[in-house]
Amino acid sequence: MAVRYSYLKEQFENCPELWDELKNFVSTGDFTLGEPLARFEVNFSKLIKSKYAIGVGSGTDAIKLSLVALGIKPGDEVITAANTFVATVGAICEIGAIPVFVDADKNFCMDTNSIEKKITSKTKAIVPVHFTGYMADMISVLNIAKRYNLIVVEDACQSILANIDGKNAGTWGNAGAFSLHPLKNINVWSDGGVIVTDDENLYKKLQLLRNHGLSDRDTVQILGYNSRLDTFQAIVGSWLLPKAVEISDKRISNAKYLDENLSTISQITIPDRPKNMRVVYHIYSVFAENRDGLLEFCKSKNIQAKIHYPVPIYKQIPVKKYSKGEIFPNSDWLAENSISFPCDQHLDENHLNEIILTCKEFYNK
Ligand SMILES: *Cc1c(COP(=O)(O)O)cnc(C)c1O
Numbered sequence: 001m002a003v004r005y006s007y008l009k010e011q012f013e014n015c016p017e018l019w020d021e022l023k024n025f026v027s028t029g030d031f032t033l034g035e036p037l038a039r040f041e042v043n044f045s046k047l048i049k050s051k052y053a054i055g056v057g058s059g060t061d062a063i064k065l066s067l068v069a070l071g072i073k074p075g076d077e078v079i080t081a082a083n084t085f086v087a088t089v090g091a092i093c094e095i096g097a098i099p100v101f102v103d104a105d106k107n108f109c110m111d112t113n114s115i116e117k118k119i120t121s122k123t124k125a126i127v128p129v130h131f132t133g134y135m136a137d138m139i140s141v142l143n144i145a146k147r148y149n150l151i152v153v154e155d156a157c158q159s160i161l162a163n164i165d166g167k168n169a170g171t172w173g174n175a176g177a178f179s180l181h182p183l184k185n186i187n188v189w190s191d192g193g194v195i196v197t198d199d200e201n202l203y204k205k206l207q208l209l210r211n212h213g214l215s216d217r218d219t220v221q222i223l224g225y226n227s228r229l230d231t232f233q234a235i236v237g238s239w240l241l242p243k244a245v246e247i248s249d250k251r252i253s254n255a256k257y258l259d260e261n262l263s264t265i266s267q268i269t270i271p272d273r274p275k276n277m278r279v280v281y282h283i284y285s286v287f288a289e290n291r292d293g294l295l296e297f298c299k300s301k302n303i304q305a306k307i308h309y310p311v312p313i314y315k316q317i318p319v320k321k322y323s324k325g326e327i328f329p330n331s332d333w334l335a336e337n338s339i340s341f342p343c344d345q346h347l348d349e350n351h352l353n354e355i356i357l358t359c360k361e362f363y364n365k
Contacts, residue, residue, distance in 0.1 A: 055229025059179025130159035284343035
């Protein structure tokens with residue numbers, strides 16, 4: 001039996017009530033900003049337990065606009081993870097700021113013990129990345145930020161509804177950035193992003209920034225961006241949000257089942273699963289001996305295993321000028337030893353058993 005990675009066809013196969021809503025929406029002509037977006041933002045802030053949510057064009061823009069709104073300027077240094085997805089670094093560089101990397105720990109997120117030695121007089125912000133569904137150690141990040149007077153924008157694009165001691169990813173820093181990209185846990189039919197914050201002034205500034213800085217039709221208050229969350233996509237998002245908790249719960253139970261069974265294979269190591277953290281498994285990764293052999297074997301058996309990510313961002317050619325030859329051994333180790341398996345809400349035990357059996361077969365050869 002094949003086990004596919006992408007579930008997008010299944011996810012929106014049967015949603016007649018959503019189609020009805022979209023059809024009714026088209027006849028309103030309310031295509032920019034508008035009521036459905038405002039409704040989505042209220043729903044999103046309730047789900048995440050933040051005071052405010054602002055829909056923007058993408059997760060990348062959610063990071064970028066947050067940094068701009070919080071006063072980050074060209075030449076400012078922004079500390080982030082050496083092993084993140086390109087978008088985090090892209091958002092920082094797009095505004096002329098300089099990414100400064102810290103290595104990961106074995107839980108995929110930045111090793112917060114490495115932050116302080118990277119702080120200079122130019123450091124203005126930390127962008128911790130809640131990677132693969134884990135969370136960075138936000139208690140340490142906030143302690144350091146407070147001591148050095150730095151702002152914190154959380155890249156929570158991969159970790160919607162993850163939490164530490166019940167406090168959600170995105171609600172710890174000055175702002176939290178989420179992505180609604182089709183491949184993320186909570187997704188729409190195109191690009192989209194959301195910023196959450198409890199800070200009313202920041203909220204007001206972000207509302208201007210995402211819409212050309214227009215405070216009304218004829219008044220440009222600041223120069224901003226064209227980065228609104230598409231109203232059509234906000235309707236898709238509002239249809240999905242009531243299912244968000246169920247989706248992450250199902251991912252968590254699938255991950256638990258895989259953990260229990262894959263841990264019986266001596267060549268596979270399950271990452272630490274911290275008790276006080278709700279990990280939401282945007283990516284379900286484990287560490288495997290002869291990882292490349294296992295990957296090829298899985299592919300030959302139609303199990304769509306993947307590597308997230310084979311080249312750590314700090315080593316990518318356009319990014320090397322920022323890492324300046326520094327080596328980040330844990331980021332390298334993760335790239336060389338981790339393998340990810342499908343774990344989404346549309347899989348049942350038969351699929352998971354197929355993954356487990358295939359791994360066993362590979363190591364028993
Ligand atoms: C997906 C992602 C982003 C950016 O999201 P887009 O909506 O694709 O712009 C940022 N950071 C991380 C870690 C991501 O995985």
